[in-house]
Amino acid sequence: MKIHQISTILFAILTLFFGNVLSAQTVRKTAQGINFSAQQLDISVQFYSSNTVRIYKTPKGRPYVKTSLAVTAKPEKTALIFAQKGKNYMIKSKEIQVDVNTETGGVYFSDLSGKQLLHEKDYGTQFSALNDGGTPSFKVRTGFLLDKDEAIFGVGQILDNKFNRRNSAHHLQNENMSTYSPFFHSVKGYAVFWDNYSISEFNDNPQELSFESLGHCSDYYFMYGGNADGVISKIRALTGKAPMLPLWAYGFFQSKERYNTQEESLDVVKKYRELKVPLDVIIQDWRYWPEFNKTDSAWNSQSFDQLRFPNPKKWVDDIHQLNAKLLIVTWPGFGPKTAQRKEFDSKNMIINFDTWPPNSGARPYDVFNPQALNIYWKYLNKGIFSHIGNDGWWLDSTEPDHINKKDSDFNLPTNLGSYRSVKNGFSLMHNKGIATHQRETNDQKRVVILTRSGFVGQQLYGSNTWSGDVNSTWDMLEKQIPAALNYTLIGIPNWNSDIGGFFAGRWRKGGGNKNPEFQELYVRWMQFGTFSPMMRSHGTDLPREIWNFGEKGSWCFDAQEKMIKLRYRLLPYIYSTSWDVSRNDGTFMRPLMMDFAKDKKTHDLGNQYLFGRSLMVSPVTKYQVKKWPVYLPKTSGWYNFWTNQFIEGGKTIDTDAPIEIVPLYVKAGSIIPLGPDVQYASEKKWDSLDISIYAGADGKFILYEDEGDNYNYEKGAFSEITFLWSDDNKTLNISNRKGSFKGMLNTRKFNLRLISKSAKAQETRSIAYDGSQISIKF
Incomplete structure (x- = not known):
């Protein structure tokens, strides 16, 4: 019983x-x-x-x-x-x-x-x-x-x-x-x-x-x-469960503070395409709206300056024709000359303290009032979403910023009580209002939100929190890693940081983007960003587009391009991990205590982690190092991703870490799919995937695919192909494909590579797969 x-x-x-x-x-x-x-x-x-x-x-x-x-x-x-x-x-x-x-x-x-x-x-x-x-x-x-x-x-x-x-x-x-x-x-x-x-x-x-x-x-x-x-x-x-983000959301994002005109940002996309460096998303930061005498009294009007953005619909269409996407910023505060502010004021839906920018008179709306959430979306939808067809949102200042802070400000009323009593829920409610309204407006476009704050439950709204306006320093890069891991352990899987750090003015002396130390810091941060749920370059003081660091063929350009291209080759692994996150409550950035809790050394180890269930990354966070310590947990063997060298777990090793290499290890028993070289996430179908099997333990991987950017997966429009590795029998079993969706490949090729404990002992096979079960003996 x-x-x-x-x-x-x-x-x-x-x-x-x-x-x-x-x-x-x-x-x-x-x-x-x-x-x-x-x-x-x-x-x-x-x-x-x-x-x-x-x-x-x-x-x-x-x-x-x-x-x-x-x-x-x-x-x-x-x-x-x-x-x-x-x-x-x-x-x-x-x-x-x-x-x-x-x-x-x-x-x-x-x-x-x-x-x-x-x-x-x-x-x-x-x-x-x-x-x-x-x-x-x-x-x-x-x-x-x-x-x-x-x-x-x-x-x-x-x-x-x-x-x-x-x-x-x-x-x-x-x-x-x-x-x-x-x-x-x-x-x-x-x-x-x-x-x-x-x-x-x-x-x-x-x-x-x-x-x-x-x-x-x-x-x-x-x-x-x-x-x-x-x-x-x-x-x-x-x-709340974490919904699927679209495939393109796992590509590379480029931004800066800020692109001043629609042509400037469009030219950035064009140049990435000319250089053949992959890119999926361009982000438009603040002040695309009209400016009155530079006072910011029209702050966050959710409308476009006609001189600098004369045809915003064409701007977005042109970005889409280049097979890229646009995220656009919107803030929770409004300047006194905006229509939104006037309506919120008339209905007592403003929290009456100064928010960003200083001396502008901008103030935040009351996100705790359901009617205020409706009004916010009314303007956002009319002015931007249904008007220009952008692909996602950058929700800045979702704490929100509090200028000239006074103790009495926290006594100010909201719909749910004093501001003090609900402050930490501000981001949760602001994200909720936009996500739920967008889905009601257009159910064929998955919600993608980049936000600067968060709270338990925010994973329900397609939100990806970034670490804020951090300084461009080595110690700040080091601090990102345990901060991200603790954040994901509250149940929110999506997190990222400004690659290179936001404030980079300290590097202007000595050459700016050509300063060798800043270049190295930026490359190391990009290596970390490659193994974050969102890979996004952003900052102020110095531009961050790849060509500002040197020409193709220079070490800094090539080191960045290498990581961006690796990110795109890993998309089948990353997107399948996203499905694991959504369907099985998985986690992208897995601190080692998740998988090796009995190994007490992992309980205090916050500077390395598994990305997905198979790839262990240990980002380099010091200047000019050639070796980097990596702890290999017990109960598993590990392969160096770059050399295929096998090492037994239960010890710390010093691994080679030249500037173009991030220490990266693969857990024995892993099955890793690699996709084609592409310029954007959906450029090529996955009709020929390289599948690496790392011997030494039994393994399982589920390759997930769907239509890429709608909610049809919730109705069953997706497919799964399960790969099972039997280490004793040296046999890979590929299951019958489960499910189907519009545009699905019926046949494809898998290029199999078995990597064994001896780096020289590798076997390769190429097989045709038509959706029917097949077993391959090595």
Whole structure:
């Protein structure tokens, strides 16, 4: 008999037996858990599923109905067992056990073997009354007890060059370059999401881990996944799955601050095509709108200056004819002379503080008002999306920027309360408004959003967060990596940074783009960008287009071109990884603790990661190095991607790292497809793919394909081809193709290469594949 059947029977028996007892003890059983009172608190324990539990506390006799901005799931009917154990009540599902102390209010989480996962402290929740901008509210705090050596991750993108978040304290206030979420992820295979959007505090010390926020309730979700992939699956089940981005979104993006005319940006695309350097996306930064006496009073009017952008529809059409795409910037703040600002002002939908740019009078709209989201899209759609047919959005300043900041500004009202009480949810709601409205307007174009901030759940909206306006320095490049890995561990898979760093004025002395150190920094950053979910060059002070660093044939040009071309050859691997992210809750940038949690060396290792499930990258972040240390985790063998040299795991090696080489290793048992050389992502069909099989372990890879840029995949319009490698039998099995879509290849060629532990022992085969199962013996 299966465990859920046993649970259902026991549930019925114990419900009859304990029904009156629960009532006598003032513990009220509900369909999904229990309610009780302790320590002057009303407490609810509610199972959302067999592995996710919501703990909700309010001051006794002060009920509060909370509507989550991030949580989209509804509680599932879950079979539960209830029992009393002394002062504690136990609630058990088929996956976890929750014990509650009805005197102290403490909540204890365990697995089914009884092994403790997390202990909410007895007497650990506190409500302290305070005045929130004229409204009675509380400072709410809850503490937890962790194991002494338990590694935790998440909390957000924090540029402090640390990976393991133990013994750290953070003021959770989203700003440029600081993107926080009150979420931590344990190496033990569970996570906690503190569902609060106010400016908050996170603190972990030897005595406890705590969250402290503004609000009317203590509201958190405990999720048990068993491992890191399981945790990410649970937070996405709770807050939303990540949709597929289009194939072109994994190509190369070029931008700068800023292209002044439509011809300037169009010429950039033309030159990439002339040089035969791949490019998929050009981005238009700010001030394409009319400027009145340079005062920015028409800031973000979402319209075009007729002198500099005389025919924006033709501009976009010309970009499309060059087989490129356009992302265009839009901001959350509006200058006083814009039509949007006037309407928002008339309806009290402005948060009344100064935002970027300084001295312009620009102010942000109230993203927490659903009607304001509708109005924002009305203008954005009329002025840009349906007018010119752009392909995606650059949402800048989504924290948002706060100029001449005053404490009283945080008391300003929004539709959901004081600005202080909801600030960290600003980006989430702004992204949501644009993504949902675009999809309602045109369901045949996948939403692509580049945004400067984020919050748990933002993965639902096709958003890719970048790290903000970072400085162009070696130490800042180094800080990007653990920041990105912790950000992805809160469940948001899409992240990127400005290749080369945003502010590059320091490099003007000594030659600017021809400064040898800046050139090397830019190349190393591009190597990192090659193995990020979005590969995007952007910055100010110095132009970033490839020809500014030298002519074709010069080392800096060629090193960049090499990485851009590698990115495009990896598109079948990357796009299939995107499907794994969307369908299976996978992760692009996988810190090594995800796949090698039992190897404790990985718990503090935040400077290298797996890109997808097979490629391990260790970006170089120092100047003029020839060797670079790389840790090869235990339980796997590893191949140098460039030389095919095999090395057993469980040690640190010094690998060759000349300027044109990023240390890159392939896990034994991997199957890596490489596509054709192309100038843009969809230029050629994948009718002849090179498939490399790395011997030393069994392997599996699913090659995914679809129509490329619509939502038909949600209706089943896609195909999967599964490759299975049996290392003992030296046999590759290619499955029957599953599924179909318009324009699908019916036949193709696979060029197979078996790479063995001896670099010289390689076998190659070329086979025709018509969608039917085939086995190849090596």
